[in-house]
Amino acid sequence: MFTGIVEELGEITAVEDLGDASRFTVRGPVVTEDAKHGDSIAVNGVCLTVVEFGDGAFTADVMAETLDRSSLGALAPGSRVNLERPMALGGRLGGHLVQGHVDGTGTVLAREPAEHWEIVKVALPAELARYVVEKGSITVDGISLTVVEAAADWFTVSLIPTTLALTTLGIKQPGDPVNLEVDVIAKYVERMLGGRDATPEEAAG
Numbered sequence: 717m718f719t720g721i722v723e724e725l726g727e728i729t730a731v732e733d734l735g736d737a738s739r740f741t742v743r744g745p746v747v748t749e750d751a752k753h754g755d756s757i758a759v760n761g762v763c764l765t766v767v768e769f770g771d772g773a774f775t776a777d778v779m780a781e782t783l784d785r786s787s788l789g790a791l792a793p794g795s796r797v798n799l800e801r802p803m804a805l806g807g808r809l810g811g812h813l814v815q816g817h818v819d820g821t822g823t824v825l826a827r828e829p830a831e832h833w834e835i836v837k838v839a840l841p842a843e844l845a846r847y848v849v850e851k852g853s854i855t856v857d858g859i860s861l862t863v864v865e866a867a868a869d870w871f872t873v874s875l876i877p878t879t880l881a882l883t884t885l886g887i888k889q890p891g892d893p894v895n896l897e898v899d900v901i902a903k904y905v906e907r908m909l910g911g912r913d914a915t916p917e918e919a920a921g
Contacts, residue, residue, distance in 0.1 A: 717802060717803050717813060717814070717815060717816075718758050718763070718800050718801075718802055718803055718814040718815070718816050718858070719800070719803050719812065719813070719814060719860060720761075720800070720812060720814045720853075720855045720858060720859055720860020720861075721800065721860060722798040722799065722800055722858060722859055722882060722883045723746055723747055723799055723800050723801060724744050724745075724746040724747055724798075724799045724800075725796055725797070725798065725799070725882055725883060725884065726742050726743055726744035726747070726759075726796070726797050726798075726799040727742070727743045727744075727794065727795070727796055727797065728740060728741070728742055728743075728791050728792065728793055728794065728795040728796075728797060729741045729742065729743050729773060729793055730793055731791065731792060731793060734777070736779075736780045737777055737778060737779050737780060737783075738777075738778045738783065738788075738789075739767070739775055739776070739777050739778070740759070740764070740775065740776050740778055740788075740791070741773055741774070741775045742757075742759060742773060742774055742775070742776070742797065742799070743772060743773045744757070744772065744773065744774065744799045745772035746799070747774075747799045747800070747801050748766075748769050748770075748772055748773065748774050750801075751766050751769045751774055752766070752769075753766060753767070753768070753769070754766060755801075755802075756801075756802050756816065757774065757776070757799060757800070757801055757802075758798075758799065758800040758801075758802075758814075758816045758858050759776070759788065759797050759798070759799060759858070760786070760787065760788065760791075760797050760798050760857040760858050760884065760894075760895050761786075761798070761814070761816060761818060761855050761856070761857050761858030761859070761895045761896075761897055762778075762782060762786050762788055762816060762818055762858070762895060763815065763816025763817065764776035764777075764778065764782075765777070782818075785818055785820070785821075786818040786821060786895045787821050787857075787893035787894060787895050788895075790893060796884050796887065797884065798857050798858040798859060798883050798884050799858075800858055812853040812855075812860050812899065813899075813900060813901070814855050814858070814860060814897060815897065815900055816858075816897070817897065818895045818896065818897055819844055819847075819896055819897050819898050820841040820843065820844050820896050821841070821893050821894065821895055821896060822838045822839045822840055822841065822856075822893070822894050822896050823838065823839040823890075823891060823892065823893055823894070824836060824837070824838055824839075824888050824889060824890050824891065824892045824893075824894060825837040825838060825839050825870060825890060826890055827889075827890065832876075832877065833874050833875055833876055833877070834874070834875045834880060835864065835872050835873070835874055835875075836872065836873055836875060836885060836888075837870055837871075837872045838856065838870060838871055838872070838873070838894060838896075839869060839870050840866075840867070840868075840869050840870050840871050840896075841896070842868070842869060844896060844898055845866075845867075845868050845869065846906075847898035847899060847902045847903065847906075848863055848866045848871050848898060849863065849866055850863055850864070850865060850866050851863060852866070852899060852902075853899050854871065854873070854896065854897070854898060854899070855895075855896065855897040855898075856873065856885065856894050856895070856896060857883070857884055857885065857888075857894045857895050858895070859879065859883050859885060861873040861875075861879075862874070
């Protein structure tokens with residue numbers, strides 16, 4: 717479980733094609749300072765398992781399912797990525813509950829700079845629109861953000877200077893893909909109220 721508070725702006729240093737998967741090497745001195753084999757680290761909001769680590773970097777195997785459902789397949793050596801370690805039990809929940817399970821991808825549509833912040837507009841897949849509400853929470857590339865406006869096929873978020881400086885949203889441009897994770901509580905409530913049938917993956921847990 718994560719909180720969507722990015723700890724470090726890391727970098728992809730290598731991508732190895734494994735045929736039906738890829739192995740990523742990620743530089744992240746902060747998130748690897750206490751890393752162990754099998755630990756989880758969120759990369760642009762995607763929960764990955766540490767396979768190897770050392771010298772301020774770690775490697776993770778990314779299966780075809782993850783590549784298909786997220787924007788990780790577009791990463792290459794030199795790509796900057798948002799990194800976060802899992803939340804420690806008993807620690808502060810600075811953002812909101814984030815699983816690191818991407819629900820879909822969106823696209824940056826526009827950026828609107830202001831004096832002390834910036835509004836970013838993101839395309840929203842139709843199947844996720846019902847989970848996104850004004851003043852609600854959404855995770856964009858692993859960053860816990862508050863929705864400013866929510867429409868049928870887009871939403872906006874307001875970014876403070878810290879977010880612009882310390883995450884990939886400071887450099888994303890219109891047309892760039894982003895990973896989206898909606899509020900898991902909203903999905904559970906909908907399921908319990910019978911709002912829709914569970915997918916096979918959800919039914920299997």
